[in-house]
Structure formats: structure tokens, C-alpha cells
Amino acid sequence: MENKLTFSKEIITNGRIILVDEPLSTKTRLGLEKLTTIDEKELIFLDGSQLAIDLEEIIKEIVKNERNILFVFPGNGSNYPRKLSQIYTDYSYVGVKAKRIWQPGTDPVVFVDIIMPEMFLITDVKTIIVVDDVISSGLTLRKLYQKNSWRFTQAKWIGTSWLCQNLQNGIKGYDHLETACIVKKTSLGKVPINSLSTLRNNLEIATSYARRHLKEPELFLKFLKE
Numbered sequence: 001m002e003n004k005l006t007f008s009k010e011i012i013t014n015g016r017i018i019l020v021d022e023p024l025s026t027k028t029r030l031g032l033e034k035l036t037t038i039d040e041k042e043l044i045f046l047d048g049s050q051l052a053i054d055l056e057e058i059i060k061e062i063v064k065n066e067r068n069i070l071f072v073f074p075g076n077g078s079n080y081p082r083k084l085s086q087i088y089t090d091y092s093y094v095g096v097k098a099k100r101i102w103q104p105g106t107d108p109v110v111f112v113d114i115i116m117p118e119m120f121l122i123t124d125v126k127t128i129i130v131v132d133d134v135i136s137s138g139l140t141l142r143k144l145y146q147k148n149s150w151r152f153t154q155a156k157w158i159g160t161s162w163l164c165q166n167l168q169n170g171i172k173g174y175d176h177l178e179t180a181c182i183v184k185k186t187s188l189g190k191v192p193i194n195s196l197s198t199l200r201n202n203l204e205i206a207t208s209y210a211r212r213h214l215k216e217p218e219l220f221l222k223f224l225k226e
Contacts, residue, residue: 003170007182015042051162052084054180068126074098077133135164145173
């Protein structure tokens with residue numbers, strides 16, 4: 001059964017997206033925006049701060065109709081939506097380890113942990129709201145549900161994010177998905193999305209990204225350090 005994916009904004013592109021989830025000076029931002037890709041496709045920078053505002057409004061509407069809510073923040077990517085949100089502090093919330101391993105040319109592999117491992121069966125939670133920065137393949141949310149849904153015997157699952165790829169069939173097990181911005185390609189496939197925080201904190205990933213996609217890779221790496 002398909003579930004509904006709703007969104008506030010839509011981007012249709014064949015280019016690449018960098019999610020600006022950390023502070024970036026105006027000077028550095030302007031420098032990055034002048035860079036060109038090897039294939040001449042557009043390079044789009046999206047502000048996490050604005051996406052956080054948009055997602056906050058979405059979540060405000062969700063919680064109006066739900067009860068006994070538990071917010072779940074999977075992996076490092078969800079740290080940024082959590083830092084910029086105030087709503088979840090009025091409810092129960094937990095972080096859960098989630099790691100996505102991917103190499104170019106291979107399918108991603110995701111590992112997730114148990115939510116609230118100190119408990120066995122949880123019957124009082126009626127709604128689980130999973131909050132992430134980017135839902136790309138939906139694999140993290142899918143694994144999270146598969147590993148934990150049987151323990152939350154009465155819970156409805158809702159997925160939310162700053163950005164989401166065009167998941168036409170939703171994610172099995174989730175009542176619905178809501179995102180601040182959906183991204184689509186004009187052709188088949190997914191829009192490449194990388195976060196500024198990942199590129200800044202992992203030199204190997206940043207170097208590979210710059211050399212594979214940008215005409216001036218060394219200048220890109222220089223800007224990342226500023």
C-alpha cells in the first residue's frame with residue numbers, strides 16, 4: 001500500500017545540491033557559487049536554516065493531530081534539524097545510531113540501532129515522528145522501522161525531513177512522509193545531494209567530490225576550510 005508524501009517546496013533539476021547545514025560566510029558562499037561543474041550542470045546551495053523554519057511549521061501541524069508522541073533522530077544528519085528545532089523539546093525524544101556506508105558504483109548499506117534499548121515492548125507511544133535532514137533512498141527510515149516497529153506495538157510512524165527525493169511509493173510501514181522540500185530530476189534517477197558538514201568534516205569525501213565533479217577542485221577545498 002502506497003503512503004502519502006507531502007511537501008512545501010519543490011526543486012526540479014539535473015544538477016547537484018549542497019545542503020548548507022553549517023554556518024557559511026557570505027564571502028565563502030559567493031565564492032562557492034561561482035564554481036562550475038565538469039559536466040556544466042548547475043550547483044545548487046540550499047540553506048538548512050530556511051529548511052528548518054519550513055519543517056518546524058510542518059511539525060507544528062503534525063503534532064496537533066497526534067498524541068503520546070516520541071521524536072526519533074537517526075544518525076549524525078539529524079543533529080542539525082534537532083539543533084534548529086524547538087518543538088521536540090515539549091515531547092519525549094531520543095537519538096538513535098544510524099550509519100550509511102556508500103561507495104561510488106555500489107548500493108548503500110545502512111546500519112541502525114534499537115530505539116530505547118533499555119525497554120522491551122513499548123505500548124504507551126502512539127506516534128513516532130522520525131526527523132532527518134535528507135531522505136534519499138529511504139533506506140535509513142525503512143531499516144529503522146523494520147528493526148523497531150514490533151517493539152512499539154501501538155505506534156503510527158511518520159517520516160519528516162528537510163529534503164526528500166521523489167519517493168513515489170513512500171516508505172513501507174510509515175503512515176505518511178512530510179518534507180520541507182522535495183527534489184526531482186527531469187530525467188530518471190535521483191538528484192545528488194551532499195551536506196556541507198560532511199564535506200567539511202571528511203577530507204577524503206570532499207576531495208573525491210571535488211575532483212569528480214568540479215573544474216577547480218583545489219579552490220573548492222580551500223573554500224571548505226574557511
